[in-house]
Amino acid sequence: MKPVFLARMRACTACRLCEQRTQVVVGTGDESARLIILGEAPGRTEDEGGEPFRGRSGRLLFELLAEIGVTREDCFITNVVKCRPPKNRTPTKSEIESCRPWWEQQLSYFRASIVLTLGNTATQTVVGHREPMSGSHGNPVAIHGHVIVPTYHPAAALRGGNSVVAVMREDLDVVARLMKERA
Ligand code: URA
Numbered sequence: 001m002k003p004v005f006l007a008r009m010r011a012c013t014a015c016r017l018c019e020q021r022t023q024v025v026v027g028t029g030d031e032s033a034r035l036i037i038l039g040e041a042p043g044r045t046e047d048e049g050g051e052p053f054r055g056r057s058g059r060l061l062f063e064l065l066a067e068i069g070v071t072r073e074d075c076f077i078t079n080v081v082k083c084r085p086p087k088n089r090t091p092t093k094s095e096i097e098s099c100r101p102w103w104e105q106q107l108s109y110f111r112a113s114i115v116l117t118l119g120n121t122a123t124q125t126v127v128g129h130r131e132p133m134s135g136s137h138g139n140p141v142a143i144h145g146h147v148i149v150p151t152y153h154p155a156a157a158l159r160g161g162n163s164v165v166a167v168m169r170e171d172l173d174v175v176a177r178l179m180k181e182r183a
Contacts (some may be wrong), residue, residue, distance in 0.1 A: 001031065005105065009082065015098035017083035017091075022047045027078025027106065034179055035070065036112035037061075038103060040121040040153065041081035043088050052077050057154035061118070064154075064168055068176040076110060078103060080125045096125055107146060114178050115146050119153025138171040140178065149175050 001009075010024045018024075025042040028051045037053075045055035053061055062072060081091040081099045091099075107115065117123040120133055126148055127141050133152055141148045151171035157164040 001026070001106070001109065005109075009102050012082070012099075012102070015083075015095045017081070017085060017095055020086055021083040023050050024082045025050055025052055025079065025084075026082060026102075027052060027076060028072070029076035030073060031076055031109070032111045033075045034112055034182060035075040035114045035116060035175065036107065036110060037075055037077040037116045037118065038122045038126060039077070039079045039118045041079050041088075041091050042084045044084065047084035052079055053154075057158055060157060060165075061154040064165070064172055067169065068172050068179075070175075070179075076106075076112060078106060080122050090121060096121070100125070107144070113146055113182055114175060115148045116172075116175055117148055117150045119156060122153075123148075123150040137167060138174050140174065147178055149178065 006026060009026050012018060012024060025046050039052060042052060043055055046052050052058070065071070080103050081095055082102055085091050085095065115126065117126050123133065123136060124130060127136070127143065127150065129136070133150065136150045137152060138149065149171060151168050152164050154168070157168055
């Protein structure tokens with residue numbers, strides 16, 4: 001990311017989440033990767049450490065991604081909302097919309113053509129529909145030159161157990177196939 005863009009994002013005060021954040025979690029990884037991963041919003045660990053998906057759900061996510069040969073270094077990972085909502089609540093519509101320009105610009109600057117969206121907030125924000133995850137997961141959608149693959153948020157898999165993990169594995173197989181086709 002260009003230093004000017006990064007500095008603007010880090011200083012963002014477009015919504016009130018700026019009042020309680022430790023820092024803006026801009027995202028990490030390879031900006032020239034084929035795969036970008038979009039979650040919902042940073043939690044406490046991410047707010048304190050400055051990197052997305054460093055807590056329990058991140059560990060599960062990267063265990064599953066390792067099965068298709070993807071490491072943290074092979075993708076760029078970020079969230080549709082860059083600042084932690086208090087008590088990890090779901091971001092509001094207005095917070096989500098305030099943050100939209102940041103991830104939209106990241107998508108347009110980076111080389112990634114495959115976007116894995118994690119959970120309803122990220123998926124509905126990017127794809128623009130209200131379909132529940134049970135209907136949309138694993139079905140690629142073409143938007144603005146990117147292929148979006150929705151799957152469950154790993155926090156849902158931590159709550160929902162092996163059946164959700166099994167579905168995520170199938171969805172990640174779709175990602176692996178698309179990455180091969182687009183290599
Ligand atoms: N959950 C998210 O959606 N994003 C993070 O960065 C961490 C947990």
